[in-house]
Amino acid sequence: MKIFDPTAAASPRPLGLAPAPPRLEGVRLVLVENTKFNSETLLRKLADRLGRKYGTVLSVVHRKRSPSHEIEEGVIPALRRQADLVVSGIGD
Amino acid sequence: MTDSGEPSAASDPAALIEAYFAAGYTDGLPVVPPTEKSIADTLAAAGLRAEEPLGEIPSRNTRVTAEKAAINAVMAGCRPEYFPVVVAAIRGLCRPEFAYHGPASSTGGSAMVLIVNGPIARALGINAGNNLFGQGHRPNATIGRAVRLIMMNAMNTRPGFLDRATLGNPGKYSFCFAENEDDHPWEPLHVTRGFAAEDSTVTVYASNSLYQVYNQLAATPEPLLRCFADALANLGTPNLKGFNESLVVLAGEHTDVLRRHGWSRRDAQQFLVEHARQRVAELKRGARLPGEVTPADETTERHVFKAPEDILLVCAGGRAGAWSACLPGWGTKWTRSVTIRVEGPTQ
Numbered sequence: 321m322k323i324f325d326p327t328a329a330a331s332p333r334p335l336g337l338a339p340a341p342p343r344l345e346g347v348r349l350v351l352v353e354n355t356k357f358n359s360e361t362l363l364r365k366l367a368d369r370l371g372r373k374y375g376t377v378l379s380v381v382h383r384k385r386s387p388s389h390e391i392e393e394g395v396i397p398a399l400r401r402q403a404d405l406v407v408s409g410i411g412d
Numbered sequence: 413m414t415d416s417g418e419p420s421a422a423s424d425p426a427a428l429i430e431a432y433f434a435a436g437y438t439d440g441l442p443v444v445p446p447t448e449k450s451i452a453d454t455l456a457a458a459g460l461r462a463e464e465p466l467g468e469i470p471s472r473n474t475r476v477t478a479e480k481a482a483i484n485a486v487m488a489g490c491r492p493e494y495f496p497v498v499v500a501a502i503r504g505l506c507r508p509e510f511a512y513h514g515p516a517s518s519t520g521g522s523a524m525v526l527i528v529n530g531p532i533a534r535a536l537g538i539n540a541g542n543n544l545f546g547q548g549h550r551p552n553a554t555i556g557r558a559v560r561l562i563m564m565n566a567m568n569t570r571p572g573f574l575d576r577a578t579l580g581n582p583g584k585y586s587f588c589f590a591e592n593e594d595d596h597p598w599e600p601l602h603v604t605r606g607f608a609a610e611d612s613t614v615t616v617y618a619s620n621s622l623y624q625v626y627n628q629l630a631a632t633p634e635p636l637l638r639c640f641a642d643a644l645a646n647l648g649t650p651n652l653k654g655f656n657e658s659l660v661v662l663a664g665e666h667t668d669v670l671r672r673h674g675w676s677r678r679d680a681q682q683f684l685v686e687h688a689r690q691r692v693a694e695l696k697r698g699a700r701l702p703g704e705v706t707p708a709d710e711t712t713e714r715h716v717f718k719a720p721e722d723i724l725l726v727c728a729g730g731r732a733g734a735w736s737a738c739l740p741g742w743g744t745k746w747t748r749s750v751t752i753r754v755e756g757p758t759q
Contacts, residue, residue: 321428324446326437326483328566330473355745388514388746390471 341404344374350403351378354387363407379403432487439561439585443487450492454482457492458499458756466499467506471513472568476502480566481558488558494536494551496756497588497614498558501526504616504752505563514746515618516569520650521577522618522742524563525659526556526588527726529602530612532754533590540590542730544661545583545622545737556586581621592728595664597671601726604677605751617659617724617749619739620650627666628734633675633683636666641687643738645716647698650740652690654715657722657741657749660684663729666736681720688716724749 341347349370351363360381370376379402384391391408399406428445432438444450455462455478462479478499485498505512505524515522528538539549547553563569571577577584593600593609602613625643630636644658662670670680693709695701717723722744729736741749 321423321425321445321447323428323431323435324451324483325435326480326487326561326565328474328476328480330568331475332473386511386514386743386746388511 344370344376344405347374347376347404348379348402349376350399350406351381352384352391352399352406352408353381354384354408356387366407376405437487437561437565439557439564441557441585443561444489446483446486450486451479451482453492454485454490454495455479458495460499460756466502469506469512469567472574474566474568476506476562476566481562484561484565485554485558488561489550489554490558491550491554494555494558496754497526497528497532497536497538497551497555497612498562499756500614500752500754501555501559501616502562504614504750505559505567507750507752509748510616510618510750511747512567515742516563516567517574517576518742519576519578520620520742521575521580521584522620523581523583523587524556524559525583525617525619525739526559527601527615527617527659527724528555528588528590528613528754529593529600529615530607530754531610532612533593538588538590540592540594540728544589544663544729545587552588553586556583556588559588560584560586583619583622587619589728591726595667595731596727597667598677598725598727601724602751607751607753612754613751614754615724615749615751617657617739618742618747619659620742622737622739625736625738626734630669633670633673633680636669637680637683638687640736640738641684641689644684644740645688645690647690647694647700649716651743652695652700652714652716654718655743655745656716657724657744658717659724659726659739659741659749661726661728661737661739663727663733663736664731665734667727677725678720680725681723684723685715685717685720689713690716718744 349367353360353363367378429442432443460478464478466476466478466481468475481502485495536551538551569575591600603609607613625639627636627639692712693705696703696705
């Protein structure tokens with residue numbers, strides 16, 4: 321008798337990472353906040369530290385609808401124009 | 413038999429079942445080994461081709477095909493005619509407004525509750541009565557199980573990996589029931605959501621717990637529903653910030669109290685919106701809000717729900733007994749319940 325495979329592997333989409341900025345001095349920073357408790361507090365603290373240490377400039381704080389949702393496709397081009405560096409990713 | 417004399421999967425059904433365990437394909441219970449015929453029959457019952465996509469979860473790069481869903485449905489013990497319900501449920505989980513990734517991955521450990529309405533519930537014999545959430549009914553047990561197996565095997569939702577439940581709950585094995593439309597004081601759930609009474613639907617809803625609400629003394633709706641409001645707004649409930657969605661399942665005796673007093677569905681929902689609340693002082697004392705308690709906090713209240721539609725009221729369960737149930741949701745900010753029409757040649 322045959323064993324049928326019930327699984328479906330994820331098909332990763334090719335991801336192209338933007339090159340890291342050669343230096344942090346003066347870069348424009350965008351924060352993508354996912355609405356988790358303390359997410360914005362933590363990200364703003366990070367932005368403050370980067371600002372003090374490297375002179376980064378906080379450009380935009382974008383709030384996602386929820387941690388459950390992906391960032392809205394339509395927002396990405398605007399953030400790209402406003403940012404040299406985007407910081408996101410807060411868990412529990 | 414193998415060369416060593418051990419039973420082999422080729423000749424021994426028990427060995428075949430063990431092979432599915434060994435491959436990591438099961439939910440911890442034995443599965444029904446599929447055959448070419450059982451998979452074909454299952455696909456045919458929903459009028460689907462093997463390669464047909466049922467949906468995808470972009471954030472996980474996963475895509476569910478009819479064939480993979482059918483294999484899992486057979487493994488779960490579904491009869492072919494159950495498959496259209498399974499398909500509708502998977503389509504619901506894949507809808508953007510359900511926002512699958514959150515409730516499927518969260519430490520909250522949600523069960524995917526499936527509420528079946530319309531003629532298919534009666535045709536398949538999906539239990540809407542006694543022992544509603546309990547054992548003993550094949551469609552309830554296997555349709556819910558099929559959905560969880562598909563999540564595990566074909567939607568990249570394995571415990572410890574992208575299923576990060578701290579505790580989980582027994583409903584994660586299977587959670588499916590029908591609304592009792594034969595003895596209902598109001599229009600059934602799917603009709604309130606824009607479907608015709610003769611449509612068959614599945615509503616998918618993420619809930620991380622179930623607790624029973626008891627009241628044998630209440631003869632009028634207000635004291636009865638106060639017990640529900642209290643249960644829905646207890647300090648430990650997940651979402652107390654006003655972006656909640658909860659399922660309330662009213663069983664026979666409690667339904668009768670509302671019916672006898674002429675309360676509409678909307679009346680009951682509105683009462684719960686008004687009374688499911690907590691004082692800010694209590695929220696702070698319970699560390700559900702940060703900060704010191706101020707005198708104003710003693711008289712300031714927060715409501716758990718914003719709108720009547722945030723409370724899914726379903727009538728089901730046994731006729732006898734002063735029990736109903738609350739199933740807190742995962743929050744309207746993160747996910748919303750979705751109702752999908754069941755389609756297929758058996759409809």
